[in-house]
Amino acid sequence: MSAFSRFTPLASALPSTVPFVGPEAIERQRGLKVEARIGANENGFGPAPSVIAAMREQAGDIWKYNDPENYALREALATHLGVTPANIAVGGGIDELLGQIVRLVIEPGGTVVTSFGAYPTFNFHVNGFGGRLVTAPYAGDREDLDALLDAVKRENAPLVYFANPDNPMGSWWDADKIVAFARALPETCLMILDEAYSETGPASALPSIESLIDLPNIVRTRTFSKAYGLAGARVGYVISTPGTAQAFDKIRNHFGMNRLATVAALAALKDQAYLSEVIGKIHAARNRIADIARANGLQPLVSATNFVAVDAGRDGAHARAIVDGLMEHGVFIRMPGVAPLNRCIRVSVGPEADMARLEEALPLVLKKLA
Amino acid sequence: MSAFSRFTPLASALPSTVPFVGPEAIERQRGLKVEARIGANENGFGPAPSVIAAMREQAGDIWKYNDPENYALREALATHLGVTPANIAVGGGIDELLGQIVRLVIEPGGTVVTSFGAYPTFNFHVNGFGGRLVTAPYAGDREDLDALLDAVKRENAPLVYFANPDNPMGSWWDADKIVAFARALPETCLMILDEAYSETGPASALPSIESLIDLPNIVRTRTFSKAYGLAGARVGYVISTPGTAQAFDKIRNHFGMNRLATVAALAALKDQAYLSEVIGKIHAARNRIADIARANGLQPLVSATNFVAVDAGRDGAHARAIVDGLMEHGVFIRMPGVAPLNRCIRVSVGPEADMARLEEALPLVLKKLA
The missing domain is CATH 3.90.1150.10 (Aspartate Aminotransferase, domain 1)
Structure with a gap:
């Protein structure tokens, strides 16, 4: 061909x-x-009826580009989470954000640590940027924090992926274990803490925002695709330090967000x-x-x-x-x-x-x- | 920070x-x-009232991911254009597709030819992947086809960007000039023929589909953002040979399209x-x-x-x-x-x-x- x-x-x-x-x-x-x-x-x-109503109501505005700064959504998320808008970067679902993170951190041949059998889309992005995957097996159907940390150190890896709760097994670690892992990481390793399923797990599995927000090498990814019921809208976001969150501006498609997706996310956030x-x-x-x-x-x-x-x-x-x-x-x-x-x-x-x-x-x- | x-x-x-x-x-x-x-x-x-109605009607389906193959939209576009679905790749507006093209073609230091003052988002992507921009000035407020071709040959550039009709000047070249340029290009240079404004120009400015569809190094980019009135939806597509169009699958975010955006594009295409x-x-x-x-x-x-x-x-x-x-x-x-x-x-x-x-x-x- x-x-x-x-x-x-x-x-x-x-x-x-x-x-x-x-x-x-x-x-x-x-x-x-x-x-x-x-x-x-x-x-x-x-999604909530209020979300569908908001999309229907504002469908006629679809001729306008979405605000490239995602200002309103970042404000709303910041208020919801108790951080500042500078701590937030918005993207087209976690999938898009994962690609951006890999691109920011991985050069061809760069090492990326993840669990064997974890999220395939992340691996797709790593391969797409020429990264080298080093995997640690699951232990007892949970991602193996000790093995992941060992691999990061052994390989001097600049990037590690960890989902909590986990996909595809649905398992989780308690917050204190996650925080300990994050704080034990070399600061030269960026940790993706994928929290796509954060809303559906036990409260004890979710580290507080404060417990990690000061660490520039921790990027928490969240989404409106799961509990909020908006997979087809494509809205995800990262929570990190302002310096790390701002790095996404260097490469993201600034006019990439669908306008009604933003409308939906804002409405969803309001309808707790x-x-x-x-x-x-x-x-x-x-x-x-x-x-x-x-x-x-x-x-x-x-x-x-x-x-x-x-x-x-x-x-x-x-x-x-x-x-x-x-x-x-x-x-x-x-x-x-x-x-x-x-x-x-x-x-x-x-x-x-x-x-x-x-x-x-x-x-x-x-x-x-x- | x-x-x-x-x-x-x-x-x-x-x-x-x-x-x-x-x-x-x-x-x-x-x-x-x-x-x-x-x-x-x-x-x-x-957009058309029929488009807004379709989005409203299907808003409740937003909990579902969009078909990662964009099958229905590629089928509809293929029928509309008289090509096969294999000739089409779909993305989140031309902006996203430009980033993908640069990524597929440009390594750090790679040369990209464009007109001085042409589309800034394209330059953003070139810089983002470490490309080196070589520009040819506009001549008489039109992009200078001869100068662009000279620059491609002189620099042995793998990528050239050309918009017809042009943004920001609104000018254009007739189809025969475009086709001659495309056929004069070394086959080692990929031409982005950005046709975001194809629907609003004179018919004489638009090369027929047949005139370029056999060239693997020509990628025509089009969008629903302009004449179709769907800028906020983020739907663009490329037309090329099956081999070149398929290359996008290697790197694109397969679950990246907003579901209602696809609904809107399909409805828009129907309402000629x-x-x-x-x-x-x-x-x-x-x-x-x-x-x-x-x-x-x-x-x-x-x-x-x-x-x-x-x-x-x-x-x-x-x-x-x-x-x-x-x-x-x-x-x-x-x-x-x-x-x-x-x-x-x-x-x-x-x-x-x-x-x-x-x-x-x-x-x-x-x-x-x-």
Whole structure:
């Protein structure tokens, strides 16, 4: 296939095929229809009615670029978090922010430490900038803080990724362990503390803002995609020191934010009552998924996120067969990518109709596989 | 200010202050209110009612990620343009796509050819990836195709940027000249043919799709931000060979598109009747701006875009004083950044209320400056 002949050596060496397969692609490829969309850790309870109303009301303003400084959103987040707007940088979801962080820190050949089997999109960005991934295995289905710290020191790595709560396992560490890890890091290593699931975990898992805000090498990433139900809007943000947060201005696409996404995020932040309500629904749905798993002889892992990893008891091929089999019944779920995590399937929370469909389909799939 | 100590040398060397000042920032900094938003080449006529209706209707789906393959939009664009979906890559506006192109082609120190005074966001991306800008001056307020080609050959440059119609001058070259330039380029040089304003120029200025679609080193960039009135949505696309278009998959943020932005673009593409109507309004507003300029002793340049560059007859300081003076009256406009282009002010089209406000304010500002 004819492509331009002079892409950079790095770009030329990157694969053109990527592992990002959306449910729409599965539908197209397999000729199936997704009836229960509980695979991408979206939030099927949706955003607050006030959020949808705000987007509808301001849809006519879509001809205007969004404020490139994201002033109103940074102000609102700062007030919400008890920091200053200078502590905040806004981007198109954590995915975009991860790419920016890698670009700011990693030159070709630079070392990046992460857990083996952690967030694939982060690895995609590391590869995309020519970084070298050094991984530490999960221990007991949790990211292994000691091993990560050892790897950082051994490799003199400038970047480490750590998600708390974790994806894909749903596990977590308590705040004091996170803070101890952050403070033990060499200051020459930037830590991405990915808190995409911060709203759905136990309070004890979330370090206070104050506990880390003075550290220029800690970047906490958060999102409106999960608990706030705005995955399709693409709004994420980082919390760090003003100096580190300002570095994003050097490279970010200043006119990159969708205007209605900002409207949605602002409205979502205002409606904390709805957020509490949704978090309650997420907790209930986690229990529902766990009950369904147990009823089918599978072992749900305790989760601090909006999904549940369920140990299917065998290997990756078996879990894959369950994932594929459920899709035959219109139930879209996913699974971790590597062993030993891939003995699990990963089921996102959703409204009762989705849960009921899972409940109906899972025994049929398991029976067929038996 | 405390920042992380180990950003890459390139990132460390980049300025934290950037030239992207939105009208909202001007309002905040100067304590003024924008009453006529005619400075950012947005389209104040707005998108089609059918587009707004589609966004409102599907706002509730915002909890779902957008299809990472942008399948429906690429299909629709392919049908509209008479190419295949494989010829299309979609991104968050041309701004994002420009960053991706630079990243694919430019290593630190790599040479990029552009016109002196052309699109600043492109230069921002070139600087951001450590590229070296080599510029050719405008000739007769048009980008100088011969000089650009000479510079590419002299420098053995891997990348050249050319906008047709041009921003900030509104000028253009006829299609045959563009095609001749593209075919004369060494195949080791990728040409960005930025066609953000393709819908508002004369038909003779737009090379046919067939005339360039076989060239892997030509990337045409287009957007829904201008004629389609969707600047705040952030939807742009490239047209190239399948091989070159697929290269974007190597590095793009696959879950980066806003879901409602895709909804809006699809609806906009369907409503070509509205597009024709708006283009008529844009042409009329260009004439209105030109009349206002002449009535005030200023010289409008002929425009193929949704804005008019107006020669204010003196230097950049004088044009700047007009820009600043108009803002005192709530009229937000911009101006080119470098001499000799900066003898001009740049006024975007807008509804009659905006034009009337300009008509009222401009003589007052000029009188005060006289």
